[in-house]
Amino acid sequence: MIDRRDPPPVGRVVATEQKPATPHQFHFWTANETSIGIGAIVKVEGAGRGEQGAGRVVYGVVTDGFAYSDLATPLHDVVGAEGDPAKAADSPTVRQEIRLWTAAVLRQRPEEPLQPVPLGQVHVASDVDVAQALRMDTYLGGAQPTAIPVGLYTSGGLEAPVYLDADFLLGPEAAHLNISGVSGLATKTSAVEFLLGSIFQHFPPHKGRVAAVCFNVKGPDLCFLDQPGALEDEDRRRYERLGVRAQPFEGVRYYAPFKADGVNLNTLRTHPDLVGDVEPLVWGLREVLDYAEVLLNRDDIDAKADAFIDFLSDRVVDKEFDDGFGGTHRVVTFADLERLFRSIFDGLELGGGRGDTWRTHHIATIRKVRNRLSNISTRCKGLVTDDGPSNDLPWGRFEDRAVYVVDVANVDPLGQDLVFARVVSKLREHLERRDLGVDAVVVFVDELNKYAPGDGPETYVKKMLLDISERGRYLGLVLFGAEQFRSQVHRRVVGNAGTIVFGRMDSDELATPGYQVLSPATKIKLATLPIGELMLRHPHFTQPIFVRFPRPAVLRGRDGVERFPPAADLPFEDAVVRQLVKLDRRVRPNLVKDVIADRREEDVRRALAHTRQTRPQDAFAHFKKQLGGRVTAAPAAARERVPPLNPISDEPY
Amino acid sequence: MSRSWVEAILAAGVVPASYVPEASVGRTDLEEFTGADPVEDPELRVHSLAGARPLAPAAVGFLDGIEQWRVVGYAGVTPIVRAHVAAAIRLRGADRRPRTIAEAAEELAITRLDHLPAAVRAALAETGVSVVEISAEDAGQPARALPAARIEVQRARATLERRLAERQLSRLGADEWLVVDGVLSDSPTLSAHPRAVGVVKSHGAEYFEGPELERALTLPAVHRTSVFRPKSRGARRAIHSWYLRLWPWEGNDLLYGLLRVEARAHPETVARASAISAWLTTERAPLATPDRRWDRLLYPIHDVETYLRARAPRDLIPHLASRLPRTGS
Numbered sequence: 018m019i020d021r022r023d024p025p026p027v028g029r030v031v032a033t034e035q036k037p038a039t040p041h042q043f044h045f046w047t048a049n050e051t052s053i054g055i056g057a058i059v060k061v062e063g064a065g066r067g068e069q070g071a072g073r074v075v076y077g078v079v080t081d082g083f084a085y086s087d088l089a090t091p092l093h094d095v096v097g098a099e100g101d102p103a104k105a106a107d108s109p110t111v112r113q114e115i116r117l118w119t120a121a122v123l124r125q126r127p128e129e130p131l132q133p134v135p136l137g138q139v140h141v142a143s144d145v146d147v148a149q150a151l152r153m154d155t156y157l158g159g160a161q162p163t164a165i166p167v168g169l170y171t172s173g174g175l176e177a178p179v180y181l182d183a184d185f186l187l188g189p190e191a192a193h194l195n196i197s198g199v200s201g202l203a204t205k206t207s208a209v210e211f212l213l214g215s216i217f218q219h220f221p222p223h224k225g226r227v228a229a230v231c232f233n234v235k236g237p238d239l240c241f242l243d244q245p246g247a248l249e250d251e252d253r254r255r256y257e258r259l260g261v262r263a264q265p266f267e268g269v270r271y272y273a274p275f276k277a278d279g280v281n282l283n284t285l286r287t288h289p290d291l292v293g294d295v296e297p298l299v300w301g302l303r304e305v306l307d308y309a310e311v312l313l314n315r316d317d318i319d320a321k322a323d324a325f326i327d328f329l330s331d332r333v334v335d336k337e338f339d340d341g342f343g344g345t346h347r348v349v350t351f352a353d354l355e356r357l358f359r360s361i362f363d364g365l366e367l368g369g370g371r372g373d374t375w376r377t378h379h380i381a382t383i384r385k386v387r388n389r390l391s392n393i394s395t396r397c398k399g400l401v402t403d404d405g406p407s408n409d410l411p412w413g414r415f416e417d418r419a420v421y422v423v424d425v426a427n428v429d430p431l432g433q434d435l436v437f438a439r440v441v442s443k444l445r446e447h448l449e450r451r452d453l454g455v456d457a458v459v460v461f462v463d464e465l466n467k468y469a470p471g472d473g474p475e476t477y478v479k480k481m482l483l484d485i486s487e488r489g490r491y492l493g494l495v496l497f498g499a500e501q502f503r504s505q506v507h508r509r510v511v512g513n514a515g516t517i518v519f520g521r522m523d524s525d526e527l528a529t530p531g532y533q534v535l536s537p538a539t540k541i542k543l544a545t546l547p548i549g550e551l552m553l554r555h556p557h558f559t560q561p562i563f564v565r566f567p568r569p570a571v572l573r574g575r576d577g578v579e580r581f582p583p584a585a586d587l588p589f590e591d592a593v594v595r596q597l598v599k600l601d602r603r604v605r606p607n608l609v610k611d612v613i614a615d616r617r618e619e620d621v622r623r624a625l626a627h628t629r630q631t632r633p634q635d636a637f638a639h640f641k642k643q644l645g646g647r648v649t650a651a652p653a654a655a656r657e658r659v660p661p662l663n664p665i666s667d668e669p670y
Numbered sequence: 671m672s673r674s675w676v677e678a679i680l681a682a683g684v685v686p687a688s689y690v691p692e693a694s695v696g697r698t699d700l701e702e703f704t705g706a707d708p709v710e711d712p713e714l715r716v717h718s719l720a721g722a723r724p725l726a727p728a729a730v731g732f733l734d735g736i737e738q739w740r741v742v743g744y745a746g747v748t749p750i751v752r753a754h755v756a757a758a759i760r761l762r763g764a765d766r767r768p769r770t771i772a773e774a775a776e777e778l779a780i781t782r783l784d785h786l787p788a789a790v791r792a793a794l795a796e797t798g799v800s801v802v803e804i805s806a807e808d809a810g811q812p813a814r815a816l817p818a819a820r821i822e823v824q825r826a827r828a829t830l831e832r833r834l835a836e837r838q839l840s841r842l843g844a845d846e847w848l849v850v851d852g853v854l855s856d857s858p859t860l861s862a863h864p865r866a867v868g869v870v871k872s873h874g875a876e877y878f879e880g881p882e883l884e885r886a887l888t889l890p891a892v893h894r895t896s897v898f899r900p901k902s903r904g905a906r907r908a909i910h911s912w913y914l915r916l917w918p919w920e921g922n923d924l925l926y927g928l929l930r931v932e933a934r935a936h937p938e939t940v941a942r943a944s945a946i947s948a949w950l951t952t953e954r955a956p957l958a959t960p961d962r963r964w965d966r967l968l969y970p971i972h973d974v975e976t977y978l979r980a981r982a983p984r985d986l987i988p989h990l991a992s993r994l995p996r997t998g999s
Contacts, residue, residue, distance in 0.1 A: 095957035
């Protein structure tokens with residue numbers, strides 16, 4: 018995999034009093050026509066015998082470039098051309114020019130004593146040099162290599178694979194990846210898709226099992242990860258060079274909530290050929306109540322509301338409960354909870370004089386919590402079921418090298434927060450107990466500046482992201498975050514990312530203080546970075562490195578919706594049929610339609626959910642049983658007419 | 671080698687010195703009236719170059735040389751001078767970029783051997799450095815010794831330039847020219863070659879007087895004088911020459927932008943004088959700044975000089991602090 022060609026010298030280190038060589042930076046010149054550019058990795062060696070630094074090898078990355086001629090002042094050029102710019106090009110001799118480059122030191126061999134860079138020859142780095150320069154040699158070889166291909170470093174016709182260290186990408190030494198760049202041009206999603214594929218193929222066996230949970234928060238971005246995308250020959254060559262197979266993800270599980278009708282899935286992956294793979298994401302009261310804090314805004318957060326929610330969670334839900342007014346409740350669903358609330362309010366109102374508290378909770382607190390909880394079932398109808406069982410990710414049964422896509426693109430922002438909070442919290446719980454089914458999970462979150470903004474209120478989601486960023490690496494819970502503007506994401510979230518990736522950047526963003534460490538030339542390169550090229554920072558790399566990655570081997574979202582156009586929403590009956598057929602191919606649509614004709618939709622949804630959850634051998638029979646017998650209304654018997662006791666006179670007055 | 675022979679003589683008892691004479695970076699010129707014979711016109715006239723079609727050689731070689739020297743030690747009052755002379759030809763082709771095609775350099779020790787102790791003489795002999803001797807009379811008086819040494823350095827440089835040029839002339843292509851910084855008449859080969867041109871920037875030698883001198887020295891910009899033949903001086907060969915003004919002198923001085931061009935003594939030279947002059951006029955750009963002589967210095971010649979200086983020994987370049995007393999370290 019490693020090319021051991023020895024490239025020819027391309028330049029020579031120069032040092033002056035004004036621009037000396039230091040242990041961390043040096044300058045070198047090249048021919049005017051050179052393959053060297055910003056981001057090129059070079060090797061300095063070959064200080065002649067007797068010269069300072071003989072035997073020392075220094076690797077550096079080019080951070081800036083200068084060109085100038087021996088022209089003392091621009092006025093001399095004007096004079097020489099007699100004021101006519103056209104004549105300037107006619108001068109018989111071209112002025113002497115220089116290409117002078119500044120490079121930042123990546124590594125010195127030997128590393129001690131650390132000394133200024135010798136004034137030696139400069140070579141373009143070969144594969145071996147790149148591995149040395151980026152300290153990849155420490156994790157590329159050995160008994161248990163941990164290298165994950167991330168892209169190709171390319172310069173002057175030479176290219177070398179660049180690897181990340183799994184111990185520093187997925188923990189436990191460091192973890193998390195943050196990628197930023199402008200929409201459409203930075204190819205953030207593509208980069209993450211490629212890297213996930215690379216991780217799945219190269220995650221070292223000794224580190225265990227790995228999976229990914231991707232939140233699809235906009236459009237069809239992540240809806241076709243299991244479908245092959247179009248690749249060009251150049252992409253295939255890059256895959257080969259990186260040692261990564263160009264193939265879509267093999268194990269992808271899609272989860273999407275229902276639409277408000279409770280039967281059609283709220284996702285763009287509804288093409289008949291694909292929708293069968295999408296599992297509904299449906300949560301009931303228990304699932305929501307554990308994360309009720311997500312639903313409370315800053316004004317709501319108080320000890321009283323918390324205490325009441327805890328009370329409901331601990332003492333009420335899933336238990337036989339006496340409301341104190343003579344009623345006994347078993348609260349399992351939102352509908353059960355609503356009945357309890359009604360009972361409490363009625364009891365307090367009818368109780369007269371018993372005050373406005375119930376079980377030490379003030380009625381205002383009870384009303385507030387009730388409003389928030391009923392609000393979520395209204396705003397996120399389809400995700401949250403008022404009644405009936407839930408359908409969730411396979412907690413405890415996560416599969417190795419599987420991607421779990423949670424499509425919340427069309428869900429209300431409050432619902433998105435809830436999904437995000439619950440999924441990540443559950444991941445954390447299971448990883449802490451080591452019973453998730455895998456040892457590490459990559460959580461990919463786009464639009465990070467929405468979920469963890471640098472300013473704004475301290476939301477539950479933001480607190481959770483901070484918690485993952487700071488402690489997730491010990492658990493194997495790894496955050497891959499993407500955003501347009503890194504400066505607008507919470508500093509601790511991006512600061513804890515061990516690996517930082519930049520695509521094409523916005524110039525205004527580059528002008529913010531977070532980018533002061535980059536040279537002007539590097540910033541310009543970042544602002545004009547072509548699609549498919551990234552700048553990379555990783556704990557082993559002492560300077561940012563530019564790499565190119567192949568197009569991900571999966572169908573892009575836009576192409577996916579063209580090839581697999583989303584199906585129109587089905588009528589209620591057809592949608593029910595489709596779901597039952599998905600569970601059991603023997604199900605006959607007409608029978609289903611007959612059974613659900615004239616039945617209340619809530620009853621049908623409940624029966625369907627139960628069937629889905631149970632996954633019985635005979636889905637139709639189970640469904641029918643859950644639906645119960647049809648209760649027909651008996652016509653009221655005609656009353657026998659009773660004649661008046663005293664006949665009324667026929668006289669009209 | 672330089673370090674070794676200097677170290678050797680110091681070890682042999684020479685008192686170290688570090689002195690770079692002021693004139694070591696320049697070159698002297700004849701300062702006398704010699705006269706000239708008319709060739710093109712009966713008397714010196716002014717010719718405009720307007721409309722003249724510049725000669726356009728496919729490639730042009732530019733020859734220049736440098737000399738650097740310093741006193742490195744004294745044996746008694748006899749100076750021992752270390753000199754570096756170098757010359758190069760850089761060929762400019764279709765891409766307009768000069769490239770070195772020939773170069774030569776020499777290091778010399780200039781002194782008076784019989785004024786040196788035997789140990790120092792032996793040290794010099796052992797190192798194999800080329801020794802050039804100055805006269806006994808000059809060597810005895812430091813005030814005369816250094817000018818004498820300077821003449822020897824200049825002579826060595828001129829010899830090196832001439833040798834390099836003569837060697838290169840035989841390889842010159844049919845459409846290639848050689849432009850020499852200075853006179854051609856020192857060399858029989860150069861002065862007879864049909865495609866060699868000398869460009870003289872210093873005007874110590876005077877060829878005219880009276881109205882002709884005035885016409886020569888008040889030549890308008892982008893004009894030339896008639897072709898003339900300088901009268902022979904010593905061993906110098908017959909040559910054709912003319913003045914050429916590159917830049918307007920008004921507002922500066924009479925010699926501003928004034929060149930004297932030399933080419934072989936041949937009727938063809940007269941026919942080509944305007945074309946050669948127009949060509950040299952195009953060489954005004956780019957300006958040879960920051961050299962102080964940029965008004966007369968062709969950029970490619972400046973380029974050769976820059977090249978040679980870049981390759982010259984660093985320790986011959988005077989440093990501002992070089993004459994400060996040495997510290998203990």
